[in-house]
Amino acid sequence: MARDLLEPGLSLVFCGYNPSLSSGATGYHYAHRSNRFWKVLSEAGITDREYSPEQDVELLERGIGFTNLVSRPTRRADELQREEIRAGAAELRQRLSEYRPRAVAYTGIGVYRLFVSTRKVEWGLQPGSAVPGVTDVVVPSPSGLNRMSLPELVDHYRPLRRFLE
Template identity: 40%
Template sequence: MAFRRNTRGEKLPDVLVPGLDVVFVGTAPSRRSAAVGAYYAHPGNRFWTTLHEVGITPRLYEPHEYAELIHLGIGFTDMAKRASGMDHEIDPKLFEVERFEQEMRRCRPRAVAFTSKKAASVWMGVPTGNIQYGQQPRRPDFPEVFVLSSPSGAARRAWNIEPWQELARFLGRAKT
């Protein structure tokens, strides 16, 4: 497994190699995730339980095991690699849309799954209110794109497991 060295002050390293099934894309790591060095590490975050519940992973993984998911065809990145905090706290100048697109074109995953409307809106260049959950219209020369409801505990009121189930079905991993 080959990770890119963290030479730019990134809070968490990308987990990206060519041929992944899906890359999960957040806005930026939470302060907790940055502090412990693991994706989706806040105890109130539903990410890891949801992956297992919908069948994307065969067992419940812990945040510190995130790098092991590369063996399941699962990768990770964020739109703002050098920031951490809640979505509304991230300085828009830290979003790296071009870097993100280059990495996705280099790695060519089957799907890109945004774990928040904010991350998707940064990439799409549209307000979050104009984005629907689920599979997005196909873009030429880019992997399939899904927008998932945020697993963050701070977004509980907007929680909807259906987009996650839709992704699991697309990946052929849905629990029956």
């Protein structure tokens, strides 16, 4: 199972719905071969090179962490049950309050909708904060299931660099 990679003082934490089956099997974040996450980070200038899922822990040294709304791996996020989403949101709020990253990038508009229980969400910097003192940013899912082009994804992720400066 992909474990949280969190510690105090991180600049940026990526939060997905839940681990894919590949991430659940390997223990690494964004591990499915069709996931464009690592390529997007590199092309957006968030990382200095393209890392692999097996190197996810190395990003802690760069101020980047990882977590999920729900810890149970599934093939698709719509397989998650309402009760586990509610419980996951409460646990996520607690983790973010404890670790206090500078910003959280929610990788999917639906992740943020479920976390803050709202329908009105747009891409980018959010006007409010789910956890006081933590900036919320919503970026598209890098999953291969998302039909957005690589250049479009990179454009959405590029503004996240500011949190690492």
